[in-house]
Structures are given as C-alpha cells and as structure tokens.
Amino acid sequence: MTEASTTVRRGRPRNEQAREAILDVAMESLLAHGVAAMNMDAVAAAAGVSKATIYRWWPSKETLAMDALYRTWESAPIAPDTGSLRDDLRNLLWPWTELIARRPYGRVIAGLLGQVVTDPDFALTYRARFLDQRRDHGRMILQQAIARGEIPARTRIETVLDMLYGPVYHRLMHGHAPLDHIFIDGVVDIVLDGIHPRPDRQPRHETADSETP
Template sequence: MIPAMPTDSGTPRRAPRAPAGAAVLREDVTDAIRTAVFEELAAVGFARMSIEGIARRAGVGKTAVYRRWKSKLSLVLDLVSAVAVQGLPAPSTGSLYGDVRALLEVAAHALRHPLASQVIPDLLVESARNPEISDAIKAALLDSQQGVAAVVVREAVARGELPEGADADRALDLIVGPLYWRLVVVRGGLPKGYLDGLAKAAVAALKA
C-alpha cells in the first residue's frame, strides 16, 4: 500500500505512482550487451556489425537492445563516450619521469587488450566516413588523454622540472604517440625495458 503524504493544507495525498507499464532495464542485461558490442566489433568490425549479432552474442532478444539504443551507431557512440568519461588516471609519482613511466604503463595495458587492439583501428577507419564517430573517438582517445598530459606537465612545471609554457599537446605526442604506433599500427611487442627507455626519451625530449 502506498502511504499518504500530507499537503500544505494538512490534507493527506497519495504518493505518485510509477507510470503503468514503465520498463525497468536490468543492469546485468545492459552490461551483457555492452560486452557483446566490444566483442562483435573486434570480430566483424563496425560495418558488418548488426543488432542481431549483438543480441545473439549477449544472449538476449533484439528488443532488449532496441529498448536501450535506437541503432548500432548510437550504441557504439554511447560506449565510446563512456570510455571518454572514464579517461586515464592522472599519475602523481612526484617526478616527471615517474609520471611518464606510469602513464605509459597504463596506456600500454589498455592498448594491448585484445579488444582494444582490434576495435580502435576499425573505429578510426569508420570515423573518416562518419563525423559522429569521429567526434566521439576524438573525445575518447584524445581529449581525455590531453587532460592527463596537461596535469603531468603542470605538476612538472610546478616542481621546476619543465619550463613555464611547456606544451601538453607535445608531451602527449612524445609519450603516447610512439606507443600507439608500436602496439596498434605495427602490432609489435614490447621488449624488456622498452617502456623505461621510452619514458627516458620522452622526458629528455620534453626538457630539450
């Protein structure tokens, strides 16, 4: 029974009821669909991906997908935007080298994930044809990382390790650019000590 609530005049009134027939979306189903999208993207790419394939992989009906997203494009844009919101954690080790090395470690872990290594290149190809995907990818892959790079540079300037006016965009290019090239474009491995050497080279270039 819904309890009565008093009004300003003292006359009891009923608490509002939920709209009849309102759908409650189960979070476990939503999570299963999101996981299926990444797996489907990795398996067949955006162009060949379908709502039917996503639903089948998630073990749900197509209706469950369409109740949450109107199309595969809106679904992918939602997922990419969620990645952008999460972003990379800003390291705070107390030194420029430590921050750069920590950032490389996190980025390398993300880029080596089997889904990311296949999904990101495919979406980058699609972004050349679709401005909406392009904007979402830019937010997920660039804007959030620029924010982290800006924190690293700002703290290094405050410690006197970098001069005033150090460029965060240049820092991002020097830190993540070579790693992305090696792991995503060339698809090479990371030899022992590679991240240490890359961190030292990036720090030296930033101080030059």
C-alpha cells in the same frame, strides 16, 4: 556470459542487466571480428534481447562499439602524483598500455577511426571519450612539472602529449612490435630528452599556451 558476470548483475534492474549483457557480447564480437563485421542480429541473440532494444540505446554499431570499448578501457587506474615527471609519465602510460596489449583492440580502434573521419558528431563524442580525459591527466602532469621547474615553461604540452601517445597507438594499430614496459620507458625517456634544453640550442619564444589543444 560467465557465471561470475551473472553473479555480479544479480539484483540489478532488468534494463541494466540487458544493457550490460549487450556490451559484454558486443565487446567479444568486436575483438573477434572488428566493427564493420559485427553482426547486430548475432549480438542481440547472444545477449538475449531484440535488435530493436539495441537500436533504442545505440543508433549504430559504431556507437555500441564505442560504449563497449569505453567501458573496458575506463578500468585503467589513475596514476598517482610521484613528484617526478619521468615516474608520473610512466605511471600514466603503463596501466593503460598493459590493458590494451592484452587483446586485439587495434581492430576495434581502426573501425572507430573510420567513423571519426566521416562523421563529425561521432568524432566529437569519440574524442571526449578516448582522448580528452587521458590527455587532461597528461596535461596536468606536465603542468605540475613546469611548476616544479623540472621542465621549461615554454614546453609545448600538446606536442609532448602527441609524442607520448602517438607511438602507443602506432604499435596498437600495426601490431609490428610489443607494447610493454620496455617500450613505454623508451618513449618516455626519448620524449623527456627532447624536452630538456640542450646547451647548444637557443630557446624559441613560445609558451605552453601557444598551441591550440
């Protein structure tokens, strides 16, 4: 644990200090080894707690991993309303992408997704933590753009959100190309080019509410 983190925690209740220490150690282990290879005995020893203490708060390594990752990713700032859809989407994706590109978070997400597909209860919590909040903000941005007349009212919002976030997760998981501002700008531009109606295309009779979130 760093001197800075120790200073920040001074004066906090003992249980909170222990919890923060566990999350710190777990995050470092996850980034180094991934979810499956994280050793709970090693985490307990490094955090200065018993393994029973960890399991009292987190019933599995996956739930510990989810909390550790959430605490790190929730630090991404909320994008302001600029009045421009293009700028709003860039501001939505840039800070988060900068955060996740700094360290090998792809191996952590891969481990969590393995649990998502086998454990329905875990999947619900995971989606609430890592999908719903971010998608809610993106949904609001698109709805505001519709209200301004910037994009058609029939825009399929849920599909647009998938198209925005899908490429980011693709690069995060595969690591085949950089996650940077140039990439985000390209994603936003391509998606918006698809949203804006072309003269030679007849609109389909669908609305933003026609999809199931």
